[in-house]
Amino acid sequence: MGLASKRKGRRYRCWQKLFLALIGFPLAAGLLLVFVAIFRAVFVHQQNQSVLHILNNQVMDKIDESQITQRAERLAGALKIPSVSYATDNQEKEALLQLHQYLETNFPLIHSATFIKKEVINTYSLLYTVEGTTKGKLPYLLASHLDVVPVDPSTWEVPPFGGKIINRTYIYGRGAIDDKSGVLGIMEAVEYVIQRGHRPQRTFFMAFGHDEEISGNRGAQELAKALKARGVDRLDFVLDEGFPLTKNLIPGTDKHIAMVGISEKGTATLELSVSGNPGHSSFPPPESAIGILAAAVARLEENPQPSLLGKGPESATFKYLAPHVSFFYRLLYNNMWLFSGLMARQMERVPLTNAFVRTTTAITVFHGGIKDNVVPPSAKAVINHRVHPSQTVAEAIAYDRKIISDPRVHIRVKTFREAHPVSPFGLDCIPFQMVMISIQQVFTDAVVVPAVFIANTDTRWYLSFTKNLYRFLPTVIMPEDVSRYHGNNERISIQHYHEAVNFYYRIIKNADMLIDQVPASTTNNDDEEL
Known part of the structure; x- marks a missing residue:
């Protein structure tokens, strides 16, 4: 009887071990995974921007809407110029020169300011140097491009190079999104700064390539060479086109999502x-x-x-x-x-x-x-x-x-x-956090997140200048409008364009606010710094 009980006990323990091996341990591991997942979901922390308390505590100003119509009309005028890139060395080059003249005519303060230097690089690209009042700090660069992709007019509801403003709401034309709104948005912001009688503290560049849509070999690459030739081999950050703000694209929130490209x-x-x-x-x-x-x-x-x-x-x-x-x-x-x-x-x-x-x-x-x-x-x-x-x-x-x-x-x-290196985006990265706050100051409900940009930009030509390269298009595109990007009936709303101008204005102002946080320039001679 005692021997039988021992055998029964051994069999029970064997079944117990088998149960634990087959069910108990996996079940416990599964429960642990569930607990960890729920814990991480409940106690997730919002990314703070404590390092930028300077920006959070400032009295913030924006560009008012008193000239919103005039700015929209200037963009519409630029969209009438068919600066199309078809292939390498196959472009509407006369249209590019016409666009140069249009910018000079419509932004007189920029082109007459003694602290701004305009250079034409490789015949068709533009480089503007905005000399700040404070010397010895690393400059930054705002990039965009002058050219647009080809278009089939028969598939559009409005003339693609008509520069039409429809119902006082939308500005239609090839380049409205990609990327004449970037070129003119940057210039409108700088023109506004000068109009107010101000001059930026920090030195920065406006670099507008003429062939981004066909690789940038003749444009942004030559702009980068021009900077190198004058001894500029380091930049604090580069900001170029990228994702627009979107809504209802990523599930779980009804807020605008602003994805800032940290790689490409x-x-x-x-x-x-x-x-x-x-x-x-x-x-x-x-x-x-x-x-x-x-x-x-x-x-x-x-x-x-x-x-x-x-x-x-x-x-x-x-x-x-x-x-x-x-x-x-x-x-x-x-x-x-x-x-x-x-x-x-x-x-x-x-x-x-x-x-x-x-x-x-x-x-x-x-x-x-x-x-x-x-x-x-x-x-x-x-x-x-x-x-x-x-x-x-x-x-x-x-x-x-x-x-x-x-x-x-x-x-x-x-x-x-190869894919671009990943730019820093942590709490200790001042340029990324500054871009983030600039977005939130204009698009107040936006959730700003780092992301991989799925297309290609001119940033590749500036990879050697800085590790801080960011890609963002400061306008709102709904999911139903995504097909307009390089597609038919490209447009931008007047209000969204106004917000784009405000974004670039906030970048300039916020960059000045953080001047004490900016690394020193490697150039010693202030007179020849740029």
Whole structure:
């Protein structure tokens, strides 16, 4: 009896251990994960800006609306000038020169101020040096571009270069968003400063490239060289175009979201080609060059690059958002380590949010065939990747080769550029916090978050000048208006343009307020500082 009881006890303990191994420990681990996730959601802290108490405590002024109509009309006038970039060395160059003259005519105070120097760089780009009253501090740079993308007038509801103001509400025209509102917004802010009889304390540059839409090789690159040539090799920060404010794009909040680009996706353009033998279409081979290449391209579309959500700077986007969303989304956003897979599956359903998840793959060109009744001797396709900051170009191409898995498909790298380094955005980074507060001073309900910019800008030409490169477009675009960006019926509201001017004004004023926090310039001779 005693022996039987011992055997029964041993069997019980074995079952107990098996239960703990199969159910108890995983259950306990699961409960612990749930507890940690809920704890992080409940006790999430809002990002404070205590280092910028100087800005928080100042008496803030803004540009009033007394000249809002005149400013809108000046932007509309600039939109009438078709400064289109088609391809490298194929631009409407006379229109660019016309735009130069338009800016000089419409901003007389800038062009007559003794402390502002205008230079024309490489014939078509513009560099303005605004000499501040305080010497010996690192200058900063405000960037934008003069050129616009091509347009098909037949698809627009209004003339794309008509510069029309409709219903006293919207300014229509190619470049209204990208990016003549940036050029004129910056200049309006500086003109207003001078109009009030003031002069900035800090020295800064206004750099307007003429070929951003076709890579910036002739424009921003030459602007950067001009700065280097005069001994300017360091900048406090660079601010260029980027994401606009959006609403209802990211779930969990009805506030405006202002995503400030702290990095920028890389890019890789690949040519895929297949060679075959030409022949008569009456007795075709089992597989043609077009068929082989089409199958390869289809595999790339069916098997997108892997999700990298939460492995790059976009994790900070959701961390900054977490204090401002409902509890359910706070649970997700503040626990990317646990829910990134679930979030990625939801985000990849929409092309725009999918771009935050991974390296994207776009088939942009496909060529094949020479005659209706001839089996084509070859076929070519062009693939454009926008490379996530957590992935290298080489890794993206290796993934392509693995998915295509066909030695008959040759891959040639046409152009590539790695993703930009991640700029600092913590509480101790004065330039980022200053941009953040400047946004909140104008767009008072905005939640400002760091983000990866999914397109490309001229900032790449200024990477060697500073680690503080930020990308932001100070206007509001609703989800239904996203297609207007490089699309049909591009427009900006008069009110939103006024806010853009105010944003640049606040940048100039706030940069002056923080002058004591700015590092010293490396140039010793004040007279030749710039």
